[in-house]
Amino acid sequence: MKVARHEKIIELIHQYDIDTQEELASRLNEAGFKVTQATVSRDIRALKLTKVAGKDGKSRYAIINNESGSLGEKYTRVLEDTLLSIDVGQNIIVIKTVSGMAMGVAAALDALKWPEILGCIAGDDTIMCAAKTADMALGAAEKLRSFVRLNK
Incomplete structure (x- = not known):
């Protein structure tokens, strides 16, 4: 279940500009995953999500998944x-x-x-x-x- 949820989180943050844990939890619940904000918080840490500036200047979650946190x-x-x-x-x-x-x-x-x-x-x-x-x-x-x- 956790792997499927993590895959859905990755899909959601690529599809939408999600900027809060509450918004991510809401979208996961809409997709059929019963989660709390605490679960989403743990998932964010496990996936090493970070906030980056979006096209409109508003921050959003993104995956930058290498050891330094950015491209070398x-x-x-x-x-x-x-x-x-x-x-x-x-x-x-x-x-x-x-x-x-x-x-x-x-x-x-x-x-x-x-x-x-x-x-x-x-x-x-x-x-x-x-x-x-x-x-x-x-x-x-x-x-x-x-x-x-x-x-x-």
Whole structure:
């Protein structure tokens, strides 16, 4: 039950700009999970959720799931310098890079250990990342775009 609830939390924070534990608890209850604010608080700690600024300037919960809490400088640089496009089809994220850089970008993505990404396969200039669900693929692609400020 906890794993399913955690997956639903990840889905919800990718789908909505949730900024309070009460709002998250309400959305979980609407989805059929009977939770209290205390349960949500424990889930937030377990998932290592953090608050980030949303598009409207209001804070919201997000997953930044690596040890330092953010992308390392070298990974950010690799991603910013080499990414050309990010597209999503169902639960697959297709990332285009400059020629010869796909393996480096895939290694950077793998190092992030985002729970929504199952794994990446890299060629010369294209990466295919499999996400757990279509919604998680959309969320991961958006999160990646926000990190590298890729304007699509």
